[in-house]
Amino acid sequence: MPNESHQTRIRVRYAETDQMGVVYYANYLVWMEVGRVEYCKALGFRYKDMELEDGVLLAVIEAQCRYLFPARFDEDVMIETCVAEANSRIVSFGYEMRLIDGRKLATGSTRHIFCNREMKPVRLPAKYRALFGM
Amino acid sequence: MPNESHQTRIRVRYAETDQMGVVYYANYLVWMEVGRVEYCKALGFRYKDMELEDGVLLAVIEAQCRYLFPARFDEDVMIETCVAEANSRIVSFGYEMRLIDGRKLATGSTRHIFCNREMKPVRLPAKYRALFGM
Amino acid sequence: MPNESHQTRIRVRYAETDQMGVVYYANYLVWMEVGRVEYCKALGFRYKDMELEDGVLLAVIEAQCRYLFPARFDEDVMIETCVAEANSRIVSFGYEMRLIDGRKLATGSTRHIFCNREMKPVRLPAKYRALFGM
Amino acid sequence: MPNESHQTRIRVRYAETDQMGVVYYANYLVWMEVGRVEYCKALGFRYKDMELEDGVLLAVIEAQCRYLFPARFDEDVMIETCVAEANSRIVSFGYEMRLIDGRKLATGSTRHIFCNREMKPVRLPAKYRALFGM
Numbered sequence: 038m039p040n041e042s043h044q045t046r047i048r049v050r051y052a053e054t055d056q057m058g059v060v061y062y063a064n065y066l067v068w069m070e071v072g073r074v075e076y077c078k079a080l081g082f083r084y085k086d087m088e089l090e091d092g093v094l095l096a097v098i099e100a101q102c103r104y105l106f107p108a109r110f111d112e113d114v115m116i117e118t119c120v121a122e123a124n125s126r127i128v129s130f131g132y133e134m135r136l137i138d139g140r141k142l143a144t145g146s147t148r149h150i151f152c153n154r155e156m157k158p159v160r161l162p163a164k165y166r167a168l169f170g171m
Numbered sequence: 172m173p174n175e176s177h178q179t180r181i182r183v184r185y186a187e188t189d190q191m192g193v194v195y196y197a198n199y200l201v202w203m204e205v206g207r208v209e210y211c212k213a214l215g216f217r218y219k220d221m222e223l224e225d226g227v228l229l230a231v232i233e234a235q236c237r238y239l240f241p242a243r244f245d246e247d248v249m250i251e252t253c254v255a256e257a258n259s260r261i262v263s264f265g266y267e268m269r270l271i272d273g274r275k276l277a278t279g280s281t282r283h284i285f286c287n288r289e290m291k292p293v294r295l296p297a298k299y300r301a302l303f304g305m
Numbered sequence: 306m307p308n309e310s311h312q313t314r315i316r317v318r319y320a321e322t323d324q325m326g327v328v329y330y331a332n333y334l335v336w337m338e339v340g341r342v343e344y345c346k347a348l349g350f351r352y353k354d355m356e357l358e359d360g361v362l363l364a365v366i367e368a369q370c371r372y373l374f375p376a377r378f379d380e381d382v383m384i385e386t387c388v389a390e391a392n393s394r395i396v397s398f399g400y401e402m403r404l405i406d407g408r409k410l411a412t413g414s415t416r417h418i419f420c421n422r423e424m425k426p427v428r429l430p431a432k433y434r435a436l437f438g439m
Numbered sequence: 440m441p442n443e444s445h446q447t448r449i450r451v452r453y454a455e456t457d458q459m460g461v462v463y464y465a466n467y468l469v470w471m472e473v474g475r476v477e478y479c480k481a482l483g484f485r486y487k488d489m490e491l492e493d494g495v496l497l498a499v500i501e502a503q504c505r506y507l508f509p510a511r512f513d514e515d516v517m518i519e520t521c522v523a524e525a526n527s528r529i530v531s532f533g534y535e536m537r538l539i540d541g542r543k544l545a546t547g548s549t550r551h552i553f554c555n556r557e558m559k560p561v562r563l564p565a566k567y568r569a570l571f572g573m
Binding site for chain 3 (some may be wrong): 198204230
Binding site (some may be wrong): 048051052054055057058059061063073109 | 192
């Protein structure tokens with residue numbers, strides 16, 4: 038499944054809006070995390086287990102988001118996630134967030150290094166490499 | 172200083188508002204946490220150190236808040252924190268949140284048990300007891 | 306459907322955890338909001354429309370939560386919501402949050418008054434009363 | 440003061456950490472908002488008033504953050520904010536977040552368009568232009 042994308046659906050929470058009446062901009066990064074976690078599940082592993090069992094963490098080194106159209110309370114949002122780049126030290130994800138009717142809300146990307154629990158960079162264990170298409 | 176209260180000041184963030192134009196209700200619990208941490212500092216210890224050095228965590232077992240008047244973006248809020256009850260297993264804090272002009276926004280309370288890192292209940296180490304007025 | 310309860314399912318986000326390794330306590334109030342909004346849908350109306358079309362807001366006047374067992378990242382949580390009390394001025398909700406295996410995480414309640422956009426108390430419009438079992 | 444930068448100080452909240460033991464990545468965007476609001480005050484106006492009195496909102500169209508070193512609970516963080524670009528339709532801010540000892544945590548930027556309450560693009564009212572160095 039590498040090179041393919043995965044879709045996850047979330048519903049906008051009241052908590053995620055701000056006084057502008059739309060979703061607060063930092064929450065799109067939370068949605069990207071939701072997309073990323075579900076993408077890993079679709080790849081065949083649970084991010085949780087990689088952290089707990091193998092002590093490998095995905096530390097964010099860069100995040101970026103372009104906001105195209107504001108999302109509002111109670112709307113259903115489709116998050117499409119793909120892996121843009123992956124090697125044994127770094128993985129980059131790309132994201133598109135859309136309303137169910139197709140309207141594009143935002144696009145984004147995050148870049149991560151694999152770390153141990155002490156936040157030191159490590160190489161991704163071999164068993165995960167094929168999953169990321171390496 | 173036990174039985175006394177401690178005041179901390181925060182400014183309402185845009186992120187903390189919701190589409191009602193006021194602070195989202197869950198954020199008052201975040202403010203109580205801010206009050207609690209600063210209260211501990213005033214008592215003479217850093218909550219961070221208690222966690223890191225002694226492996227003692229304050230796990231919340233109950234929280235309650237009464238909302239009297241809505242806080243709005245960019246307002247300065249005074250959080251007054253006191254210890255309502257403390258023994259070697261449990262500590263309860265009380266909170267009052269006010270605008271700088273004195274208008275009362277909310278009152279709340281939280282109740283905690285002392286835990287180790289595995290979230291098992293422990294007794295508060297002796298060195299902290301006097302600080303909590305025991 | 307009044308007097309009955311409604312169940313909604315959410316999955317714990319990484320964003321919702323804190324350095325204790327469990328869900329941060331204020332996030333349970335966000336989950337209660339999710340349960341409340343979906344409960345209203347099950348009753349036959351969208352909270353969003355009540356706000357937008359009728360200008361009626363549910364302002365929280367009290368919230369309370371008892372924490373029984375810590376929720377962790379990526380767990381599926383069932384939120385069960387019911388109306389505990391409702392009249393033309395006030396509505397109270399009760400909540401139970403459980404893991405899918407049945408383990409109870411937390412119970413809570415919120416109490417709300419109906420307000421207009423200026424945050425002044427109003428009576429609930431007649432068309433909504435039957436829905437709340439009045 | 441345009442072309443100059445402004446510094447604001449915040450303290451890391453427990454709520455801002457995640458189970459990795461460091462600040463969750465989306466919260467840096469909240470800190471940028473805090474920096475931006477305080478920067479506007481230093482420029483001589485309150486963002487709140489621009490929104491309330493003039494109906495001019497700063498809608499984010501792009502945000503970016505590079506994470507250099509993880510911030511932890513209870514650390515004091517200095518947020519340095521500057522205006523990178525400003526015209527009557529768009530304003531871009533740059534941010535640097537540092538520990539008090541000087542260690543750089545993150546750099547970021549946000550790009551905004553001026554909007555009315557209906558989220559339609561507008562030109563910045565003349566009275567604000569000089570403040571932004573136009």
